[in-house]
Amino acid sequence: MKFKSIENQEYIGNYAFQSSNITSISGPFYYIGNYAFASCSKLSIINIKVNDVINNSAFEECRNVSSFYIDPQSTIRVLSNDAFKYFGYNRTNPQNNIFEFDFQNSNFTRLNNGAFRYNSYFNIYLPDTVTNIGSYNFWNSSYIHLKLNATTPTVLESTFSATNSKIFVPINSLDAYKAATNWSA
Numbered sequence: 491m492k493f494k495s496i497e498n499q500e501y502i503g504n505y506a507f508q509s510s511n512i513t514s515i516s517g518p519f520y521y522i523g524n525y526a527f528a529s530c531s532k533l534s535i536i537n538i539k540v541n542d543v544i545n546n547s548a549f550e551e552c553r554n555v556s557s558f559y560i561d562p563q564s565t566i567r568v569l570s571n572d573a574f575k576y577f578g579y580n581r582t583n584p585q586n587n588i589f590e591f592d593f594q595n596s597n598f599t600r601l602n603n604g605a606f607r608y609n610s611y612f613n614i615y616l617p618d619t620v621t622n623i624g625s626y627n628f629w630n631s632s633y634i635h636l637k638l639n640a641t642t643p644t645v646l647e648s649t650f651s652a653t654n655s656k657i658f659v660p661i662n663s664l665d666a667y668k669a670a671t672n673w674s675a
Contacts, residue, residue: 539564
């Protein structure tokens with residue numbers, strides 16, 4: 491099966507395009523399965539809206555993505571382990587091509603383990619529904635700007651290990667975050 495691009499498919503099953511020669515993805519999706527686009531070395535353009543699930547390792551090892559857009563109106567319920575591990579890792583001048591992950595309209599409660607590890611130059615906006623950030627989410631990452639909207643400090647299962655990175659929290663909750671486990675500088 492040879493595909494150059496995929497557009498407007500509602501459901502993308504597990505392993506559907508893993509390691510394929512697909513070059514672009516666009517459209518609204520309801521469900522993106524485990525490893526659906528993992529290791530797609532030619533995938534360079536992603537323009538999506540997701541309205542339920544991005545499953546385990548869905549975009550893992552998509553190192554050559556150079557253009558990325560996820561609709562901020564996406565309403566993601568589940569963002570699973572390693573979903574964006576090594577994502578866009580090989581893009582040219584990443585400091586001039588910062589990827590935005592605006593999940594503020596989503597309603598997931600947990601950022602699962604390793605969702606964004608081994609990455610750089612990402613701006614990530616989490617919904618106020620997030621109560622737990624799993625282990626290794628920003629492991630070996632750098633230049634991550636993470637904006638939390640939850641007024642009650644989220645549970646941080648391991649320390650935030652991204653270098654040259656910043657975390658933004660609601661100003662009225664700053665002292666509570668400073669006092670919470672794993673949140674002190």
